[in-house]
Every structure is written in structure tokens, then in C-alpha cells.
Amino acid sequence: xxxxxTPDRFEEFLRKSLQDFEENPPAEAWQNIHGRVPVPSxxxxxxxxxxxxxxxxxxxxxxxxxxxxYFNQKLAQAQMELTAQKAEIERISATLNQKNxxxxxxxAQFDAVQSETSDVNAQSTARPLxxxxxxxxxxxxxxxxxxPTASSLSEPMRILTAxxxxxxxxxxxxxxxxxxxxxxxxxxVQTDQQIKSQEAPQAPFREESIRxxxxxxxxxxxxxxxxxxxxxxxKLASQAIQAPRLTAPYIPVQKSRSTLAIRAYTIAGxxxxxxxLRGNPQNGPKDFVKQDYNQSGTVLQTGIQVEKQxxxxxxxxxxxxATQVTQQGQHSIKLKPKHGGGGHGGPNQHDSLTFxxxxxxxxxxxxxxxxxxxxTSMMHNDDVDIMLKTIEKSRYTSVPVGVKLLLLQKGRLxxxxxxxxxxxxPTKRDIQIENVDFMAPFYVKPDxxxxxxxxxxxxxxxxxxLWWNGSAxxxxxxxxxxxxxxxxxxxxxxxxxxxxxxxxxxxSGTSVQFGLSYRL
Amino acid sequence: VxxxxxxxxxxxxxxxxxxxxxxxxxxxxxxxxxxxRYAGTRVQAQDMLQDGFVQVYHDLHQFRHxxxxxxxVRRVILHTIYRELRKQPHVLPYNQEEDAxxxxxxxxxxxxxxxxxxxxxxxxxxAPGFRTVLNMYIFEGYxxxxxxxxLGISEGTSKSQYMRAKASLRELYEKKLx
Numbered sequence: 001x002x003x004x005x006t007p008d009r010f011e012e013f014l015r016k017s018l019q020d021f022e023e024n025p026p027a028e029a030w031q032n033i034h035g036r037v038p039v040p041s042x043x044x045x046x047x048x049x050x051x052x053x054x055x056x057x058x059x060x061x062x063x064x065x066x067x068x069x070y071f072n073q074k075l076a077q078a079q080m081e082l083t084a085q086k087a088e089i090e091r092i093s094a095t096l097n098q099k100n101x102x103x104x105x106x107x108a109q110f111d112a113v114q115s116e117t118s119d120v121n122a123q124s125t126a127r128p129l130x131x132x133x134x135x136x137x138x139x140x141x142x143x144x145x146x147x148p149t150a151s152s153l154s155e156p157m158r159i160l161t162a163x164x165x166x167x168x169x170x171x172x173x174x175x176x177x178x179x180x181x182x183x184x185x186x187x188x189v190q191t192d193q194q195i196k197s198q199e200a201p202q203a204p205f206r207e208e209s210i211r212x213x214x215x216x217x218x219x220x221x222x223x224x225x226x227x228x229x230x231x232x233x234x235k236l237a238s239q240a241i242q243a244p245r246l247t248a249p250y251i252p253v254q255k256s257r258s259t260l261a262i263r264a265y266t267i268a269g270x271x272x273x274x275x276x277l278r279g280n281p282q283n284g285p286k287d288f289v290k291q292d293y294n295q296s297g298t299v300l301q302t303g304i305q306v307e308k309q310x311x312x313x314x315x316x317x318x319x320x321x322a323t324q325v326t327q328q329g330q331h332s333i334k335l336k337p338k339h340g341g342g343g344h345g346g347p348n349q350h351d352s353l354t355f356x357x358x359x360x361x362x363x364x365x366x367x368x369x370x371x372x373x374x375x376t377s378m379m380h381n382d383d384v385d386i387m388l389k390t391i392e393k394s395r396y397t398s399v400p401v402g403v404k405l406l407l408l409q410k411g412r413l414x415x416x417x418x419x420x421x422x423x424x425x426p427t428k429r430d431i432q433i434e435n436v437d438f439m440a441p442f443y444v445k446p447d448x449x450x451x452x453x454x455x456x457x458x459x460x461x462x463x464x465x466l467w468w469n470g471s472a473x474x475x476x477x478x479x480x481x482x483x484x485x486x487x488x489x490x491x492x493x494x495x496x497x498x499x500x501x502x503x504x505x506x507x508s509g510t511s512v513q514f515g516l517s518y519r520l
Numbered sequence: 521v522x523x524x525x526x527x528x529x530x531x532x533x534x535x536x537x538x539x540x541x542x543x544x545x546x547x548x549x550x551x552x553x554x555x556x557r558y559a560g561t562r563v564q565a566q567d568m569l570q571d572g573f574v575q576v577y578h579d580l581h582q583f584r585h586x587x588x589x590x591x592x593v594r595r596v597i598l599h600t601i602y603r604e605l606r607k608q609p610h611v612l613p614y615n616q617e618e619d620a621x622x623x624x625x626x627x628x629x630x631x632x633x634x635x636x637x638x639x640x641x642x643x644x645x646x647a648p649g650f651r652t653v654l655n656m657y658i659f660e661g662y663x664x665x666x667x668x669x670x671l672g673i674s675e676g677t678s679k680s681q682y683m684r685a686k687a688s689l690r691e692l693y694e695k696k697l698x
């Protein structure tokens with residue numbers, strides 16, 4: 001069988017023959033892979049996220065709790081006022097009932113006097129000079145010539161005339177009451193007192209129709225006034241409960257030009273950090289090729305701020321906070337042995353080589369010591385790659401300062417833009433090496449005793465950081481003094497070079513603030 | 521189930537077993553064929569494949585959704601293979617039992633498929649250094665300078681190993697044809 005290629009095309013033949021070749025692996029391969037696939041445990045970022053959500057929920061619950069307490073107080077106050085008003089109404093009602101009883105007694109006396117008067121009238125019908133007719137309770141003389149004078153009347157007639165004049169006044173008072181059936185309780189009491197004072201001592205002469213209607217009018221007036229009083233009190237109580245919701249100035253910073261508020265807040269977000277390492281280590285048989293590395297992680301900040309309004313729209317703020325930044329990253333370091341003048345240009349005349357390398361980051365120092373054996377054949381171009389996976393946890397005491405500009409307000413909602421800077425003073429840092437990977441030419445083997453050995457040193461004061469940030473605050477007023485806000489925020493750490501020229505850092509991130517403020 | 525590779529990758533990162541299986545099923549045949557070219561035996565190729573896919577799942581969060589995902593998976597597995605080759609530089613003895621694996625393939629209808637399997641079997645008989653350089657030069661497209669950098673050998677060594685590997689493979693194949 002002849003080969004299906006020309007001698008100079010064997011490469012092409014191989015490539016074409018095998019390039020698209022596919023072969024299914026044995027079935028048990030997946031079982032072996034599946035058993036080794038790392039199970040995603042809750043990452044640090046997820047835990048922070050859960051904590052941030054929990055903190056936000058606590059803030060919101062506190063806010064609604066405060067609002068509930070505030071309105072409960074108002075409701076309790078209104079109920080107390082209502083109870084007092086009811087007691088007052090009952091007291092007035094009892095007084096009115098007493099007055100009615102007294103009125104009934106007086107009327108009984110009036111009936112007795114009237115029966116006596118009818119006897120007197122019967123005796124006086126024989127006199128021709130005076131003729132009286134019923135006209136709304138008044139007595140009108142029929143003729144001028146026959147009109148009697150006080151001196152010309154007999155004693156019973158003088159009494160009758162005087163009582164008739166009093167009765168006329170009383171009747172007018174009753175008519176006034178009749179025309180205003182819904183007069184308030186006080187007026188009703190007043191009228192009854194007038195009746196008592198004017199009528200009781202002189203009672204006997206009243207017309208029948210008026211005498212029968214008077215108690216009915218008084219009772220109707222009392223019942224309606226009582227009902228009207230209840231309705232009025234209920235309306236007042238309802239208004240008392242609703243009043244803060246309808247009339248309160250919800251945005252405290254707009255009404256006054258010099259307000260002071262305290263704001264508690266929590267920030268949760270993600271960070272991205274780029275680090276450029278540069279420079280050469282001074283110790284060890286190695287050369288250094290600069291490498292970039294990236295880190296990503298989470299930021300969590302909780303603090304308290306004081307907000308001072310200086311104009312209608314401008315608010316200055318400053319505060320104190322605790323910040324924690326957790327970042328995971330991978331450091332790639334490429335080391336080259338120094339030229340040692342060995343055979344074949346090889347750098348080493350030893351059969352082992354120890355790599356001692358130091359990484360200085362913004363949050364500490366990492367020492368890496370790795371030992372390789374069988375390095376006698378290492379060439380100039382050979383190098384050793386070290387891959388470090390690290391977790392850095394940094395805690396800061398933070399001082400945020402800045403300014404907020406109130407853009408608009410509608411009802412309970414308001415929108416403001418904020419900008420500021422956060423000064424971070426490092427308080428604690430912790431660097432953990434998660435994994436160290438050693439890659440070298442196959443004829444250089446790492447010493448298994450020293451593999452993955454790395455030390456962490458955290459020494460020396462770390463310079464402070466400055467984070468610039470901008471935010472948009474959407475606030476909701478819970479009460480005239482209290483409001484909650486949520487604010488998407490972006491931040492960026494100022495680029496900085498360490499003094500010995502080892503690293504430049506650039507950190508940026510996005511986060512969300514949850515705040516609860518109270519105007520003093 | 522997963523319309524795009526991006527969704528598949530995200531589901532894998534989230535730890536969904538169905539997504540991980542889907543990813544494996546999509547690329548297992550191509551990757552296993554690649555491992556066969558680098559491995560001395562079929563068992564070794566399976567180990568390479570397993571290690572490679574475990575590394576893929578481990579590093580999946582580093583995929584930046586730029587370029588071909590298949591290419592990224594291939595690079596990760598190749599990186600794993602190269603790392604293993606560096607750790608085990610000694611020449612593995614030729615395993616006669618491996619020939620039996622391909623005997624039943626003689627009845628395969630497609631001549632090309634059979635030829636490929638024969639070539640892989642022959643490549644597995646090459647010395648590991650020859651096989652590695654041959655694969656990197658012909659199939660991965662590296663030049664000798666890059667091969668030298670990756671494997672930590674000189675450029676001249678890479679060239680000489682490649683020439684000897686090609687000559688050996690050609691000799692084996694022609695012997696097979698006869």
C-alpha cells in the first residue's frame with residue numbers, strides 16, 4: 001500500500017488526519033471529574049452580601065418601628081382626648097337631665113297655679129270693661145276707652161296682667177329656642193336657666209299650647225346636640241390622628257436653612273483592584289520580571305454621619321465609619337536565576353536553588369520561599385513561575401466627608417446628589433495565601449518539603465488611603481424628623497506609588513448605601 | 521438547555537451539575553483526542569483529560585468571555601498537560617497492552633477515522649519529548665522559539681526533537697502500510 005502523502009508533505013498529512021479527529025473518553029471519566037469538581041462554597045463576597053442585606057433589613061425595620069411608635073403615641077394621645085371629651089359630654093348630659101326633672105317640677109307647680117287662676121278668671125267674667133283674647137299668649141285690650149290702668153285694676157287683675165307680661169317674654173324665649181333646634185348644649189342650658197330664673201318664682205300664667213311643647217323641644221335639642229357633639233369629637237379625633245401625615249414638613253432640610261441631622265448608614269459593594277508591581281528585589285539569586293496582578297472583592301462600611309445644611313439645597317456631611325475590604329487575587333511572579341558562570345552558560349553550580357521573594361502590597365508584605373532541586377542545567381532563558389492566590393482582608397477606620405446637593409422634592413420623596421472623599425486609616429490587615437503554584441522547566445523539580453511554603457509578614461505602618469466617591473440619594477420621609485435613603489455609589493481609590501517604588505494601585509468599585517437619618 | 525456559552529459558563533460557576541455535564545459533553549471528544557496525541561497510553565490520556573477538565577471548572581471564573589470558549593478550554597487543558605509533562609520528564613515505557621485498544625477499530629468504515637487512530641497509536645509509541653514537540657509544532661502552531669520557552673529547553677533542542685519525532689512517526693506509519 002502506497003502512502004497517501006508526498007515525503008515533504010508529511011506534516012500536512014498528519015495535521016489533516018488528526019486535526020478534526022474526535023474520540024469519546026470512557027464513561028467513567030466523567031464520574032472521576034465530577035467527584036473532583038470544586039463545590040462552590042459560599043464565597044466571602046456572598047457572605048458579605050448576606051450581611052449587607054441583613055443590615056439593610058435591620059435599618060428598615062428600625063425605621064418602620066420608629067414610625068409605628070411615633071404614630072402609636074399620636075393615637076394614644078387622641079384616644080385620651082376622646083375619652084376626656086366623652087366624660088365631659090356625659091357630665092353635661094347628666095346636668096341636662098337634672099334640668100329636665102326640675103323643669104317638670106316647675107310645670108307641675110305651674111299647673112297648680114293655673115287651676116287657681118281659672119277660678120279667678122271665672123269670677124272676673126262679669127266685669128264688662130275688659131275683654132281678653134288669645135293672641136300668642138298676650139292679652140290685648142279690645143277698646144282704648146276700656147283699657148284699664150294699673151291703678152284702676154283690682155288686685156287679682158294686676159297679678160294677672162303682670163304675669164301676662166312675663167309670660168309674653170317667656171314665650172318669646174321659647175320661640176327663639178324653637179327656631180334653633182340644633183343650638184349647642186351650652187345655649188340649651190342657658191335657655192333652661194333663663195326659664196327657671198324668670199319663670200319659676202312667678203310661674204302660674206302660661207298658655208296651654210306652649211306649656212305642652214316646651215319639654216319636647218328641650219329633649220329633642222338635648223339628643224341632637226349630644227349626637228352632634230359625638231360626631232364632632234369623632235371628627236376631631238380622626239383629624240388628630242391624620243394630622244401629621246397630612247401637614248408635616250417631610251424634608252427637614254428644605255424648611256430651615258440651618259438644620260443638623262444624624263445619619264446611620266451601611267455600604268455594601270464590590271471592588272476591583274489593579275496592581276502594577278515593579279522594581280527588583282535586592283536579595284537572592286534571581287532576577288525579577290515585573291508583573292501585573294488583579295484583585296477583586298467586596299467592601300462593607302458601617303458608620304454614622306452628621307449632616308449640616310448650609311443653604312436651601314446644600315448639605316455638608318462628615319462622619320466616622322468602620323470599613324472592611326476583602327479581596328481575592330492572583331499574583332504571578334516570574335523569576336530568573338542570576339548568571340553564575342557555570343558550564344553551558346548555566347547559572348548554577350549547585351544542585352538546588354532557593355527562591356526567596358517578597359511581595360509588598362498596599363496592605364502588607366508577603367514572603368515566599370521556594371526551593372528547587374536539580375537546577376544545575378538551568379539556562380539563561382529558563383525561569384520559574386510562581387503563582388500565588390491570596391486573600392487580603394483589610395480593616396480601616398474611615399472618615400467620610402463631602403457635600404450633598406438637594407435636586408428635587410415631591411411629597412415624601414427627595415433626590416440628592418452627593419460627592420466626597422473617604423479617608424481610610426488602616427487598623428488591621430490580614431493576608432492569607434490560599435495556594436502557591438510552582439512552574440519550572442521539567443528538569444527543575446521543586447523540593448516537595450518546601451513546596452507551597454510561604455510566609456506572611458505584615459509589618460510597618462500602611463499609608464492611608466483616599467477614596468473618592470459619588471452617590472445619588474433617594475430619600476423617603478417617615479416622619480417630619482426621620483427619613484430613610486438608598487444611594488447607589490461609585491468610588492475610586494487614588495492612585496498611589498509606595499515610597500520604594502514597588503507598586504501602584506488603582507481600586508474602583510460600585511456599592512449601595514442604606515441610610516437612616518434623624519433631624520435634631 | 522443553555523442557549524449561549526455565557527449562560528453555560530455562569531451556570532457552571534454557580535455549581536449546577538447539569539451545566540458542568542453539558543460543558544463536558546460538548547468538548548470531551550475533541551479534548552480527549554488532543555490528550556491522546558500527548559499521552560503515552562490511553563489511560564494516561566484519560567488522566568490528562570480528567571485533570572484538564574477539573575482545572576477548567578476551577579478556573580472557569582477567570583474566563584472573560586472574550587474569544588472562543590472552546591479555545592480557552594483547549595488552552596487550559598494544554599496548560600495542565602504541559603505542567604504534568606514538566607513534572608514527569610522521564611520516558612514512559614511503551615505499553616504493549618495499549619495496542620489491543622485499537623484492534624477492534626479495523627472494522628471502522630471511515631478510512632480517515634482509522635488512519636487517525638493508527639497515527640495516534642504510533643504517536644503514543646514515540647518518546648514523550650518527541651511527541652510533545654511534534655504536537656506543539658504541528659497541531660498547536662507554536663514555533664520552535666515558543667516551544668523552547670514553554671518547555672524550558674533550547675530552540676536547537678526543540679528543532680532536533682521535532683525532526684527526529686517526525687522521522688520516527690513517518691517510519692512507523694510506512695512500516696504499518698507495508
